[in-house]
Amino acid sequence: MLITIIGSGNVATHIAAALKNAGHRIGQVYSRDFQNASLLAYHVGAEATDLLTELRPDADIYLIAVKDIAIEYVAAQIAGFGKLIVHTSGATPLENLSKHTVNAGVFYPLQTFSKQKELDFRQVPLCIEGATEQITLQLIALAQTVSNHVYRVDTQQRKILHLSAVFACNFPNYLYHVSQQLLAAHQLNFDLLKPLIRETADKIQHASPASVQTGPAVRNDVKTMDAHMQLLTGDAFLQNLYLLMSEGIMKMEKN
């Protein structure tokens, strides 16, 4: 496949590299920032541009990995090519593309990417949706060239997935930050918690989270929870957060 990558952020970078490694050809890379476009283009052997008007109509697929708010604008600019346009966003309906072209699809990688951190793309779940069954099958085939975990996920399910990912990734990462700050305030090193953080994420790979829940709240250990609230005196925000999370844990059902 000849693929044009629109965007040069974390998602664009990892997908472009994965497609390239799988033997596809990246023709052009677009970014508003020419430096960023050039850097990614260099890595995947493509041509860089910072002008949408310089995109050529020769690619098989135009893969849009830009900020959600810019997806529709970009799609409208290139819809005239009559080629397949896909976006990579968890929070954006297929509709935002398909009102501009019948050749629309979604290629959503459910993972958190950082440019500086390598990961095994074959383990990244790819969530596929197409405006037609033919497009869906074409995108599934493409997705299988780069990942072992390809799912059909429609717009409504993708919204739920994206929301769930916020709970399973963005919020836990924030809690890691809170714990780091608590330790730092008492001259304790965050390294102490790292094995625990990794093990907590490992455990639920093969057991339901409810079945491995630990800590004072699930034991209904009011004395320890009180002691923790005492330690958080002066930080009303963290006290609120502690109470709310503990309330949730106390009412969870084991399953």
Next chain:
Amino acid sequence: MLITIIGSGNVATHIAAALKNAGHRIGQVYSRDFQNASLLAYHVGAEATDLLTELRPDADIYLIAVKDIAIEYVAAQIAGFGKLIVHTSGATPLENLSKHTVNAGVFYPLQTFSKQKELDFRQVPLCIEGATEQITLQLIALAQTVSNHVYRVDTQQRKILHLSAVFACNFPNYLYHVSQQLLAAHQLNFDLLKPLIRETADKIQHASPASVQTGPAVRNDVKTMDAHMQLLTGDAFLQNLYLLMSEGIMKMEKN
């Protein structure tokens, strides 16, 4: 060392196995539940009992790994032996032992244990405190026979560590549960999120959580946050949690 293990739960089980593997001898295992005592005793080649009065005074160390609330009671029963008594609790002051004996210490493994899940004990951080410098050094030496990560941590620091662990482990695990429930309500498989959960915990092993925070809140993406709140309509608890976590993320400083 000849060691007596008091308790047969997750912590007792993992510590006893690690000590045994390091070449120490486990003389007796006590549990209120004789079956549990027997099972653990069998695994570590020890004798089982469900009576504190059957504990012999011949061990070098009595390691108490029972519920926090029972630690002091147990300590009072065996203080007469005049031997070293240590507890394994993050939330319990050394004081609870040292009011009964001068031979008191803490041997706190900062990890989440499940009996059914193996882990590499050499990677478990062990937090050591002793009533005297001599005891501290003796416990550090013992700890180093089973772990590569041994720290001196006093009672006040241990309290903060324990609280931080609740934020870094218990609360994230609850959020995994929430995401699983959200997916299940829409016929989506929790497996979809597992690579993301693992990667999120992996990322902070070598980067600060603030530097790798992703999601709508850190981007100040109000439109997506509104859409998520809409999806949570009817669940006031999760809406509250979503708002509070997002508020925290929006005000975090990148560092």
